[in-house]
Amino acid sequence: MFFRVTGNQPSAAPAVPALQVGDLTVTYGQQTAVAGVSLQIERGEIFGLLGPNGAGKTSTLGAIEGLVSPRSGTVTVDGMDARRHPIETKARLGVQLQTSSFQAELSIEQIATLYGGLYGVRLTREQIRQSLDDIGLGQERTKRFKQLSGGQQQRLALYIATIHDPLLLLLDEPTAGLDPQSRRALWSRIEQLRDRGSSILLTTHSMEEAQAVCDRVAIIDHGALLTVGTPADLIAKHKEDPRVLAVAHGDVTLEDVFIGLTGSTIRD
Numbered sequence: 069m070f071f072r073v074t075g076n077q078p079s080a081a082p083a084v085p086a087l088q089v090g091d092l093t094v095t096y097g098q099q100t101a102v103a104g105v106s107l108q109i110e111r112g113e114i115f116g117l118l119g120p121n122g123a124g125k126t127s128t129l130g131a132i133e134g135l136v137s138p139r140s141g142t143v144t145v146d147g148m149d150a151r152r153h154p155i156e157t158k159a160r161l162g163v164q165l166q167t168s169s170f171q172a173e174l175s176i177e178q179i180a181t182l183y184g185g186l187y188g189v190r191l192t193r194e195q196i197r198q199s200l201d202d203i204g205l206g207q208e209r210t211k212r213f214k215q216l217s218g219g220q221q222q223r224l225a226l227y228i229a230t231i232h233d234p235l236l237l238l239l240d241e242p243t244a245g246l247d248p249q250s251r252r253a254l255w256s257r258i259e260q261l262r263d264r265g266s267s268i269l270l271t272t273h274s275m276e277e278a279q280a281v282c283d284r285v286a287i288i289d290h291g292a293l294l295t296v297g298t299p300a301d302l303i304a305k306h307k308e309d310p311r312v313l314a315v316a317h318g319d320v321t322l323e324d325v326f327i328g329l330t331g332s333t334i335r336d
């Protein structure tokens with residue numbers, strides 16, 4: 069699954085990782101939200117960040133996106149230092165925040181045209197209509213964003229985030245609140261994007277989602293990464309941990325590993 073986008077270059081050097089995060093720390097006043105996170109995402113990889121509420125997932129994404137200034141650490145996108153090359157690195161990112169909002173007075177067809185233009189992508193009206201058809205919004209193209217259902221809004225937000233074919237897609241809980249059909253449709257879209265060479269970093273509270281679509285996952289808590297690997301690796305690695313065994317009901321699952329490592333206490 070890795071190095072998919074090396075294309076026709078046989079056995080050349082491995083592609084530069086889509087993302088490298090080194091010892092990232094984010095603070096808000098006295099509070100440390102991200103405490104020395106390091107991770108690497110390869111080309112054509114879906115990477116899931118799992119963590120309880122307040123664990124530091126959104127803050128990590130925010131620092132990668134350039135929306136939050138890290139206290140220290142490095143963010144490298146496609147081999148480029150994000151701090152030194154903010155414009156070039158941002159051009160390679162597609163971002164879907166936890167909640168999306170678009171210009172209230174525009175139809176979704178106009179929104180797609182606007183964002184295509186902002187990203188420097190020339191799209192004909194026909195191409196936009198085809199894309200909206202592809203994501204099941206063909207009938208809704210004259211509606212305003214607020215007139216769409218939650219699932220339709222999520223699908224449009226993902227389309228807009230990927231309109232410029234980004235190298236790295238950052239999705240903050242992209243399927244939260246969706247029905248099973250819409251969730252599956254979004255999984256398929258994310259997998260399609262991965263198969264076309266994009267790398268995806270997503271956050272989720274769904275262990276099922278992590279197992280279904282993520283090539284690798286990391287569990288984060290109190291701003292620190294606790295473990296990283298494929299879902300199967302994490303189960304294999306932690307299935308004998310007494311904290312995990314104590315919460316397992318039968319065969320150890322990814323959720324058992326998650327609860328075992330992060331504890332059962334409900335977070336604020």
Ligand SMILES: Nc1ncnc2c1ncn2[C@@H]1O[C@H](COP(=O)(O)OP(=O)(O)OP(=O)(O)O)[C@@H](O)[C@H]1O
Pocket residue numbers: 096099100101119120121122123124125126127128
């Ligand atoms: N703008 C902010 N100012 C002050 N504190 C913040 C701010 N944003 C986040 N925090 C705090 O930083 C910590 C990490 O928050 P963050 O939103 O990154 O967690 P999260 O893992 O994304 O949580 P959730 O799953 O609930 O979305 C939390 O304790 C939160 O209260």
